[in-house]
Amino acid sequence: MEKLENFYNQIKTSPVFYGMNDEELKGLLECFHARIRRYEKGDMIIRQGDMISNIYLILSGGVNIEKDSYWGRRIIISRLGKNENLALSFVGSKDVEANIDAISVEDTLVLVLSYEKCTSMCQNACTRHKILINNLFQILSKENIELIQKIENVSQKSIRDKLLTYLSNEAQKKHSNSFDIQFNRQDLADYLNVDRSAMSFELSKLQKEGLISYNKNHFELLST
Amino acid sequence: MEKLENFYNQIKTSPVFYGMNDEELKGLLECFHARIRRYEKGDMIIRQGDMISNIYLILSGGVNIEKDSYWGRRIIISRLGKNENLALSFVGSKDVEANIDAISVEDTLVLVLSYEKCTSMCQNACTRHKILINNLFQILSKENIELIQKIENVSQKSIRDKLLTYLSNEAQKKHSNSFDIQFNRQDLADYLNVDRSAMSFELSKLQKEGLISYNKNHFELLST
DNA sequence: TTATTTTTGTTGTATAAACAACAGAAATGT
DNA sequence: ACATTTCTGTTGTTTATACAACAAAAATAA
Numbered sequence: 001m002e003k004l005e006n007f008y009n010q011i012k013t014s015p016v017f018y019g020m021n022d023e024e025l026k027g028l029l030e031c032f033h034a035r036i037r038r039y040e041k042g043d044m045i046i047r048q049g050d051m052i053s054n055i056y057l058i059l060s061g062g063v064n065i066e067k068d069s070y071w072g073r074r075i076i077i078s079r080l081g082k083n084e085n086l087a088l089s090f091v092g093s094k095d096v097e098a099n100i101d102a103i104s105v106e107d108t109l110v111l112v113l114s115y116e117k118c119t120s121m122c123q124n125a126c127t128r129h130k131i132l133i134n135n136l137f138q139i140l141s142k143e144n145i146e147l148i149q150k151i152e153n154v155s156q157k158s159i160r161d162k163l164l165t166y167l168s169n170e171a172q173k174k175h176s177n178s179f180d181i182q183f184n185r186q187d188l189a190d191y192l193n194v195d196r197s198a199m200s201f202e203l204s205k206l207q208k209e210g211l212i213s214y215n216k217n218h219f220e221l222l223s224t
Numbered sequence: 225m226e227k228l229e230n231f232y233n234q235i236k237t238s239p240v241f242y243g244m245n246d247e248e249l250k251g252l253l254e255c256f257h258a259r260i261r262r263y264e265k266g267d268m269i270i271r272q273g274d275m276i277s278n279i280y281l282i283l284s285g286g287v288n289i290e291k292d293s294y295w296g297r298r299i300i301i302s303r304l305g306k307n308e309n310l311a312l313s314f315v316g317s318k319d320v321e322a323n324i325d326a327i328s329v330e331d332t333l334v335l336v337l338s339y340e341k342c343t344s345m346c347q348n349a350c351t352r353h354k355i356l357i358n359n360l361f362q363i364l365s366k367e368n369i370e371l372i373q374k375i376e377n378v379s380q381k382s383i384r385d386k387l388l389t390y391l392s393n394e395a396q397k398k399h400s401n402s403f404d405i406q407f408n409r410q411d412l413a414d415y416l417n418v419d420r421s422a423m424s425f426e427l428s429k430l431q432k433e434g435l436i437s438y439n440k441n442h443f444e445l446l447s448t
Numbered sequence: 449t450t451a452t453t454t455t456t457g458t459t460g461t462a463t464a465a466a467c468a469a470c471a472g473a474a475a476t477g478t
Numbered sequence: 479a480c481a482t483t484t485c486t487g488t489t490g491t492t493t494a495t496a497c498a499a500c501a502a503a504a505a506t507a508a
Binding site for chain 1 (some may be wrong): 232293303314315320324357360361364365368369371373374375
């Protein structure tokens with residue numbers, strides 16, 4: 001069992017608790033029945049159809065947000081890591097079932113907060129709750145913008161354009177033309193909605209043409 | 225010039241102001257420097273690169289959220305109508321430029337609220353602000369879920385699957401197997417990221433096979 | 449009404465991507 | 479160290495879709 005205390009310093013830096021002092025943070029964690037859950041590679045954290053009333057904050061590890069299409073194809077919506085939230089939109093949308101799966105892709109620690117418990121207790125009256133809801137609003141905003149970017153990525157018409165758009169966006173996020181990506185080839189293909197082998201082929205073509213260079217998960221955009 | 229007073233009754237029903245009494249609503253509208261803007265078909269309400277610090281609420285008409293890809297292709301992210309918000313995520317993400325265009329597709333009235341003005345004035349202290357931020361959180365949650373659904377739509381591998389997924393989702397939203405869609409054929413193609421003519425062809429094939437029937441913008445899902 | 453523009457449906461052709469099958473490399477386990 | 483599994487790249491074939499060009503229908507304007 002992981003001790004909450006060992007993670008205070010990290011939790012403090014999370015956007016969820018931005019702007020709170022130590023006292024407010026500790027109060028909130030208590031009022032929220034905060035606890036830590038550990039997931040192993042492949043574990044389902046959230047399943048399609050679940051009703052979500054907890055705030056999930058990833059402390060370490062990595063999580064895929066996925067959706068299985070009606071015809072059995074896997075769609076990766078996004079990959080989340082440290083200090084990011086899972087399924088926050090379903091906390092905000094009461095009475096809406098989760099329409100995604102959240103799957104741990106490595107050993108993952110998640111901080112779980114019972115949102116319901118707190119809101120029913122303090123009726124949004126306490127200052128820490130006010131700060132919190134403000135933070136959640138900002139976090140969701142950011143998620144929203146990233147979803148739009150994902151839509152841009154997958155909406156390109158060719159594999160080549162999808163790759164270039166995705167890699168450019170990643171470079172911009174990392175503020176460098178040289179960066180690591182989080183996906184392996186199969187996951188990247190499922191994220192961009194293309195066939196893995198066709199994508200591999202296109203990647204090496206891009207490399208031969210001198211547009212990019214890569215090695216395993218490290219990529220570099222080359223200026224012409 | 226449109227008079228704000230004429231829209232009170234409608235504005236009251238908007239999710240943005242859910243749970244407020246008349247007094248709170250009027251106070252808020254004042255504190256937010258509320259005003260109404262009219263846009264004609266084709267007008268740009270928001271452009272890529274804009275910094276957004278206003279809350280936009282559509283009072284009537286329709287708006288496309290679009291993105292022009294690097295290579296000049298048009299991507300339709302979503303179509304918004306009455307009582308929906310524009311670009312709310314950019315209000316929450318301070319210092320992030322809008323990465324989309326918002327284009328009026330018919331005569332449209334928009335209520336504009338200066339979010340900055342209010343937050344700097346009342347420091348989130350007043351009750352109406354507390355209600356508001358709670359509402360915004362819920363609205364963003366809903367938007368988020370719809371973006372995920374859009375990703376599901378465009379992530380299907382064939383035109384046929386995209387159409388069936390899209391139409392099923394629409395039917396579910398409208399709680400009926402018989403419904404109107406908001407897009408014309410070209411817009412629907414840009415929304416699903418497919419070629420219009422190929423899509424038209426697939427639509428008539430689906431009709432011949434007895435899976436759906438349609439006439440102009442009215443569609444019906446037929447049970448087998 | 450007639451003329452003009454916009455929207456939608458249809459067809460043939462060229463092309464890009466899915467799919468399948470496989471080999472080599474890398475990672476993992478024993 | 480070896481065996482086993484997973485991951486990645488390559489190729490040929492099949493298939494679906496983009497694209498172009500056009501006709502019919504509907505909407506709009508004169």
